[in-house]
Amino acid sequence: MKTILHKASERGSADHGWLKPNHYFSFGGWYDPSKVHFGLLRVLNDDFIAGGGAFPKHPHDNMEIVTIPFEGALHHKDSTGGEGVIKAGDIQIMSAGSGIQHSEANDSSTDPATLFQVWVFPKVRNIKPRYDQRTFDxxxxxxxxxxxxxxxxxxxxxxxxxxxxxxxxxxxxxxxxxxxxxxxxxxxxxxxxxxxxxxxxxxxxxxxxxxxxxxxxxxxxxxxxxxxxxxxxxxxx
The missing domain is CATH 2.60.120.10 (Jelly Rolls)
Structure with a gap:
């Protein structure tokens, strides 16, 4: 068995006011050459989104993007027509494929939301973009x-x-x-x-x-x- 430890205290972080992310792997303005990816896992962000906070519409391609909320709720809308609100117990996945645009916003104007967003490199490139979500017991x-x-x-x-x-x-x-x-x-x-x-x-x-x-x-x-x-x-x- 081979192991590599990622301590929470060693994660990258940022403070954008409405958004406070912690990065397990190099992302945005934080780069650590020893923490770029784990196999085909490229991004794991631990995000805090203040009430009223939102990611404006932005593009992705050829990435499998999974969102796991823990507190609060997140509103999603994308160019495939996919739209929904996810909360604790829900899981969301988006195949960016050949190209997709989406926006994400805290569904509350006052209460914070916390979540993991995870990016995994795809098996097949340039598939038709898709979106799905499900509530798990x-x-x-x-x-x-x-x-x-x-x-x-x-x-x-x-x-x-x-x-x-x-x-x-x-x-x-x-x-x-x-x-x-x-x-x-x-x-x-x-x-x-x-x-x-x-x-x-x-x-x-x-x-x-x-x-x-x-x-x-x-x-x-x-x-x-x-x-x-x-x-x-x-x-x-």
Whole structure:
């Protein structure tokens, strides 16, 4: 097993007033040559959006973009005609494909919104742009992995244009859970959303992450009650 630790305290950050992002990988004005990507995972931003804050319409292409809200709600609108509001328990995916324009705004003028936005390089380039979202029952991740993004039909998840999977789990203090790859040879970028956990003797606090590769299975043990996100991606560049 090969691991690379990404401490929350070492993330890049910015303060745009209405937007306060933390970057696990080089993004915008923050660049760290040792943290450009993990396999085909290119971006993981931990965003705080103030009430009334909004990203104006902007373009993307050839990227799989997943949004996972934790607090508040986000309003999305794009050039495919896709439009919706997502909140905690919802997952949104957008295949930018051959080119798409979209805008995102805090759905509240007063309350903040927090979320992860994740970019994964696509398997097939220049596909027709697409948008989808779904509400998942958070009880379905109590003590087990709930797959929310996957190209595999049997995972009953939002489809992604890549051999990648996203899974969430809520783990009680002291409990263990095994993650098994959906695709042999993939790596997993594991994030502790809340609480604390241990992987391969490495302790992770809140918002710490660890990249795990060269194994198709590993065990996570919760310290405090933990909320976990596993992002499984091919390790090709």
């Amino acid at each position: 958070v009880a379905g991740r109590d003590g087990k992995w709930q797959v929310v993004v996957s190209p595999k039909e049997e995972d009953n998840a939002l489809w992604i244009n890549q051999d990648a999977r996203f899974a969430l789990a809520d783990l009680s203090a002291g409990k263990e859970i095994t993650y098994t790859n959906g695709f042999k040879g993939n790596g997993v970028f594991l994030v502790v959303i809340k609480g604390s956990a241990e992987v391969n003797g490495i302790t992770l606090g809140e918002k710490d992450a660890i990249g795990i590769s060269e194994t198709d299975e590993f065990v996570v043990k919760a310290g405090e009650n933990a909320e976990l996100l596993a992002i499984e991606v091919p390790m090709g560049e």
